[in-house]
Amino acid sequence: MSPSQLAVQNLDMRFGGLEALRDINLSLAPGERRAIIGPNGAGKTTLFNVISGALRPSRGRIYFSGVDVTRLAPDRRARLGLSRTFQMTNLFRTLSVRENVFLALAALTPRKFSMLRPLSSHGDIARAAEALLSDWGMLGLADRPVKSLSYGDQRQVELILALAGRPKLLLMDEPTAGLSPAETRRVVDTLHGLDKSITVLLIEHDLEVAFAIAERVTVLHLGSVVIEGTPAEIRRDSRVQEIYLGGPEA
């Protein structure tokens, strides 16, 4: 068995008296596409925040590429190759699309501390940003401030930033939330076209999107893992139907 790209072991997350996550175990093989589904309040985003380092768990361990990252700061995890998108669009709103991408690319080099030469003299990063925007068909918007972009284009920039650093693991928090069917299609196609070596962990409310992208699905409910399986197994499972459609007692 190959070592896992991401392993979460016996993870608890408590906020005072509230137990947001209880004894979570998760293991993703390199290149795996995994979706996490579950109703509102299941703890999906909390789990993402613990994996990415924004929150420190109350108990349990997180291994990334076999390294224990449980106590590492989020920026250290990012430099190890752990990338994420946010549920609410989280970009540099006053900066141009080009500057947003420049920041994502410069993050990987020591030149992010360079203060004595203007951006324009860092030609290699500027060219890489240009190439990336061209690949994504966003060159026409490159010099617009991000806040002036449509919501769909902003989600696209979010994805470009997350992928700019060639991560090993991509955490995506509801990438299709609020998108039109056509834009959702575009995101699904993008994820299908993604480099197969990138491991993807995805939170998704739209079950059809989750089942279309993921090879395996984990169902979270009230802070615990209910079941893990292939999309076909999840579809058939009576507990999942109960959670989503309401049990007999509901």
Add this chain to the structure above:
Amino acid sequence: MTWIRAGAVFLLLVSLAVVPWLLSPYDVGILVQVMIYAIFAMSLDLLLGYTGLPSLGHAAYFGLAGYAVALISTKLWTGAALAPLVVAGLAVTGAAGIFFALLALRTHGVYFLMITLALAQVLWGIAFKWRSLTGGDDGLPGIRRPELAFGLSLADPTIFYFAVLLAFVLITAFLHVLVRSPFGLALKGIRDSESRMLALGYNVWLHKLIIFVLAALMAGIAGMLFTFYNHFVSPSDLSLVLSAKVLLMVTLGGAGTLYGPILGAFAIVMLENMLSAWTERWLLLLGLLYVASVTWAPNGIVGFLAGRPGAQD
């Protein structure tokens, strides 16, 4: 466009260079104040406008550097040359900047504002109460401007003017490059979204620490120049009023723009001089000006002139 800009900057520099022979000594003095306050305001803008760190205690570094050179040149080493005084002043300010940053950077938003205010008030309290060292609210008078090489001395008003002009031009040029550098872009990134910067792999805390200390050092340079200019330092150079005044200069001129704080410093120093001629209550008028500027020109003079909300340099 670049040529027009370069020409304008050149013309401005030439006119600043001939000013001592055209204006009265009083007006030259006003101009010196404008440039010193401009350095001070630009240093605060690095925190407030570029990094989104609202410091309400920036006078701490201005006054601390002033007290450092005052105490050294009056009590420890009378007749000290400029270089050792400046090095000592910057060392003290830098050390305080690091120490205060370690405390203040644990907080965000309004808590950051409160802790920077509190730290500055501690220094103000020490300067006010420790009479044997600082002279209390009488301050430390009789500070001599240091001698330079070749028989030149900062005591000569013209030489002093050019020393301030040189500091102002060098610092402005440095900041012009800094805000356009990858580091400057990272600061704007932190201002817009700290969590996104962390997720991209930036050590946000370290970037903040660097800019906090850099801003403290720049404020220290302004404070030393101001102390030499007045031959005097007092608790008012550490006061909340001064911290608020420099904050007003930044917001009035345009936070997050390089030239806004220069305009703001110019406007406030001019107003203060005109208004204080016929009223004791110019602080009240400054307060009204602040209300007016955040109501009708929330992006400052620069934003107002550029005519677009959220204009950024």
